[in-house]
Amino acid sequence: MPEAQLRVFRGSPGSSGRLVDYDVPVEEGMVVLDALHWVQAHLAPDLAVRWNCKAAKCGSCGAEVNGRPRLTCKTRLSDFAEGEPITVEPMRAFPLVKDLVVDVSWNYEVNRRIPPFQPPPDRPQETWRWQQEDIERVQEFRKCIECFLCQDVCHVLRNHETERPFMGPRFLVRAAGLEMHPMDTADRTSHLKDEGGIGFCNITKCCTEVCPEHIKITDNAIIPLKERVADRYYDPIQIAWRKLRGRGSETGPAADDGNAP
């Protein structure tokens, strides 16, 4: 049986981690996560790995494989040349818990602060009618499995490990999914600009490249949100118009496309 040479990060906070080599027998179709499981069952039962579905559906198993953020349950061993060592390391943008497991709790904090879905109080649900074409974009955003690979690859988050000034691509995707929901009436523009730090994104598109759900994070979510923020805060005509009407947030960003019957 051919063998794969796995080089796996082992370590805990406070100790200097190291890469440990494991030779793993390869079966057809095997993915990196299978190889890690084999190591757990035969060589290192305490190897910490986070996973659930092994089907690319839950977003638990993200790690950096040969330096690239990937789902280990979706990364085939056959993608690598025979004899080429396969290095598996934890996502670097988050604090280490142990081995391949990192502390992603910051993401849950960011998520909690995004203003939630808010349907119009005066539109009874029985009257809600949406065409499939109108929700395809929102459904694209709602495909996100929260693997946080995009967060991991984003240089803004990677470079600010402790004081992150930016909510990161995952939560811009979530915000976009709410903003473009046909029935949402909340206004998240100021949240995106201030707390969310959307201005930090300089559209390098690295996040889009790693998204296992193929969400067009930058083109479809971030750029339109940036436009909304710019319209609101920097467009002189909009500013004048708002002054004229004497109200700060009259036109919620989703109101125009959302309230059409």
Place this chain on the structure above:
Amino acid sequence: MKETIERHPHDVLVVGAGGAGLRAAIEAADQGASVGLVCKSLLGKAHTVMAEGGVAAALAHVAPADSWQVHFRDTMVGGKLLNNPRMAELHAQEAPDRVRELERWGAVFDRTADGRILQRPFGGHSHPRLAHVGDRTGLEMIRTLQDRAVGAGIAVYMECTISHLLTQPDRVTGAFGYWRATGRPVVFPAKTIVLATGGVGRAYQVSSNSWEYSGDGHALACLAGAELLDMEFVQFHPTGMVWPPGVKGLLVTEAVRGEGGILRNKDGERFMWKYLPEDRRHEYAATDEEATTWVEAQSAARSTDARRPPELSTRDNVSRAIYTEVREGRGTEHGGVFLDISYLPAEHVRRKLPSMYEQFKELADVDITTGPMEVGPTTHYIMGGIRVDADTGATTRQGLFAAGEVAGGMHGANRLGGNSLSDLLVFGQRTGAGAAAAAAAAPELRHIDPIQVREAERDLSAPFDRPGRADPHRLHEELQSTMQSQVGIFRTEADLEEAIRRIGDLRSRWPDIGISGGRPYNPGWDLVFEVRNMLIVSEAIARSALQRRESRGAHSRLDYTEPDPAWARLNSVVRLADDGLEVTTASVPELPDELRPLIETE
């Protein structure tokens, strides 16, 4: 010894953050209870996230003839009338409201041409009934509930495993567990506890289930003195992947057949025609042409007089058919059969089954728009579970509640596809309300017995004192191979007795398990307690299966191949006795008079 264990008291503690646990937590919080929600993995990763095909609810958007009465009948007939009729009734009546509620909370389901929630057909359902989002319905559901729960300010304790329930003679008083990241113990005193821990599939070798499915809630309830119901009924889903080996067992959603997928053996024969039960044949198409007419109508979301294809027979039946085809030498090279949807336009297949398309492309190098998939049965779901009161989710133990896959009674001998997600919502909501009401009626938090806590702690640390002894992985593998080969789709007395003997042997070796490494995030250590739970659950399954000397629904005996009228109105009951698990029977609750005609006219 001084107690310094971290404590988090709550009125209601919900164990499990899948669909059932989240819905229960939201409801209990809405009723004013202080709620804690504990889960073994991260929030949003529970098994519910993997559900694909849809959630069943008689919204009647696609088929105006649908109603809760028809849904009730389909559920009872699919469950071979062993279901708790009150649960099936509440489920059918309330599922539409629960689905609409999700939409109100922000879920975005696929739409009909007139802009309402679209519904797709599934096996055993008389009408297109499953609200869905492509083939990622579970993700939509869990995200919606998760956002709602977080918005409601519910305290979430994630990556925290409950290993023991704490009790007083008259009731449960709390739960004991550990933080996986640090290995440190934690106690949750609670007035009431809701178990929503999901299923047991990891006791089998070939399964669509994740590592979390070790029957923790079933085992905890049993150890705390509650009863388990109908544990012999394990659902083997007909279509799991069979190749390559690393993905063996991974689910191929029934939506593939709902969208028109055709099953063929290696000779190209559409074999399901042969396996339709005579008394149901009239519900299925008579010819390939009629089946095709049905598929075309369905793709265009219009109603039709054509009857559904034979592939949409109930899961127990399709699984047995595939198993038999393979055993009789008509299987594929890798021991499965072919499932083909490639005759439909590629664009349609990619839009309706995006994650199946990806799954086969990425993991098996198969393009399902141009060629067939290879599939075979996989352990998928347990109909059996903790015995509960239909209206409130109360178990037979005071203060303890259960909802979702871990609860029993709703699905009888066989669950229909899509009826689990709706079960989670309906009974999650009811159980959350039930647990909150019981907590409100309870005077105050009860005293936590320090001896129980100390014993639980000792249980946790014991495996570290025995490094190099029995290895949890080996015990687990032995258990899986026993369950797979002797408590699988087809069962016999000799096999079941042998399985019970082997499980007993494994149980006697369990206290010898030793592990290495430290407490923080140690999967070997997690496995020690999961093996304990799986052993209890496996024994319950094997003993119940041995007791039921007949074939019914998902339980097929080679030595008793027919349903036996003497068993027709009996549920199996398992409880802990002094010398191990005790199996008995209980009568299926009577069908109320007003529901009787629904079943009898069918």
